[in-house]
Structure formats: structure tokens, C-alpha cells
């Protein structure tokens with residue numbers, strides 16, 4: 001019987017997650033290979049991973065469809081989900097930044113337009129600076145926006161900086177660091193205490209070991 005359901009986003013965090021569980025002796029079939037299957041059980045049938053769209057991980061965990069989730073801090077911040085964020089897993093590192101054309105300055109414009117996959121993050125960042133903005137929600141290829149006049153700047157993820165560079169854009173301001181986080185449903189944290197606590201502790205020990 002599966003005791004713990006784990007929501008994981010299809011994409012960049014899959015193989016890191018699989019490796020992390022392997023280090024704990026929790027073995028899943030290699031779901032990173034092309035497959036349309038969405039549910040995978042570990043060898044001992046204690047854990048079940050459900051593969052969902054990355055941006056839906058907080059929803060599955062908040063609603064209790066999954067007990068725990070592995071999700072980028074970016075997605076977690078944007079969602080505002082009511083979950084426990086229990087551990088920084090250390091992988092999936094990148095950062096949030098404001099980017100634009102090299103000569104762009106905020107100047108005296110009364111309102112700037114910001115294109116982003118993360119409109120809530122963008123709004124919060126500018127709100128703290130005391131600036132009001134108009135957000136334009138995009139779902140990808142965000143770097144195009146300032147190039148073709150859709151927005152003044154973008155708020156997006158920067159990892160290697162290649163995408164910005166290849167499109168003639170630069171980081172104008174850093175916002176915050178991002179990495180993958182372990183999140184837990186609030187009710188599961190109470191009802192499945194032993195299993196979840198020991199998983200968090202074991203995960204924490206491998207994260208600390210990797211940092212040395």
C-alpha cells in the first residue's frame with residue numbers, strides 16, 4: 001500500500017529528484033525516459049510519484065492530492081500556495097531577475113510594463129520598490145517581449161544567461177535566488193508525521209553531505 005504521494009513536475013527537476021531518492025535507497029523506475037505514464041511506485045510500494053505540470057505541483061500539495069511535492073522556489077512563490085516549505089533541496093539553482101535592453105532605464109515613466117511567466121512575483125518585487133507596474137502574463141519565450149515592444153522589461157529565470165545573451169538582453173536587477181524545495185501538505189504533516197519527518201531528515205542529511 002502506498003503511504004506517501006509525491007507530486008513532481010515533468011521537466012528539469014525530474015532526474016535530480018530521482019537521484020536524490022536513489023541516494024536514500026528509495027528506487028523508482030526511470031521515469032525520465034520518454035513515456036506517457038504518470039504514476040510510478042517505488043520498489044517497496046511505500047512512495048508513489050505523480051508526474052504533473054511543474055506549475056501545478058503546489059496545487060496538488062495544497063489540496064492534499066499529494067502529501068509532498070518537489071517544486072522550484074519560483075513556482076512556489078508565484079502560486080502563493082498554503083503549504084509547508086520544509087527543505088531547500090539545493091538542486092535546480094537559478095535566479096529571478098529583471099532583464100531588458102542594455103540601455104533601458106526606468107526613467108520617469110509613470111507605469112512600466114513587465115512581461116513574465118511570474119506576474120505575482122513581478123508585482124511583489126516592484127511593489128516593494130514603491131513602483132506600480134502593468135504585468136503581461138506570458139507562458140514562455142518571455143525574452144521576446146522587450147525585443148518587439150510588448151513590454152519594457154521582463155521578470156524571468158536566469159540560469160546560465162545564454163538566453164538573454166543570445167537575444168541581446170541583460171540583467172538589469174537581481175531579484176532572488178531559486179532552487180528546488182520540498183513542500184508538505186499541512187494535514188499530511190500531522191497525520192503522517194513519522195514517515196514524513198524521517199523522509200525530511202534523511203533528505204536533509206544528503207543535502208548537507210552534498211554541500212560539504
Ligand SMILES: Nc1ncnc2c1ncn2[C@@H]1O[C@H](COP(=O)(O)OP(=O)(O)OP(=O)(O)O)[C@@H](O)[C@H]1O
Pocket residue numbers: 009010011012013053054055071072073074075092093094139157158159160178179180
Ligand atoms: N534555466 C532554467 N529555466 C527554467 N527553470 C529552471 C532553469 N534552471 C532551473 N530551473 C528550475 O526548474 C524548475 C522546473 O523547470 P521546468 O522547465 O521543468 O518547468 P516550467 O518552466 O515550470 O514548466 P513549463 O516549461 O512546462 O512551463 C523551475 O521551476 C526552476 O525552479
Ligand SMILES: O=P(O)(O)OC[C@H]1O[C@H](OP(=O)(O)OP(=O)(O)O)[C@H](O)[C@@H]1O
Pocket residue numbers: 139140141142143156157158159160161162163164
Ligand atoms: O539563463 P539560461 O540558462 O539561458 O536559462 C533561462 C531560460 O530558461 C527558461 O526558459 P525555458 O527553457 O523553460 O523555456 P520557456 O521559454 O518555454 O520558458 C527561462 O524562462 C529562460 O528563458
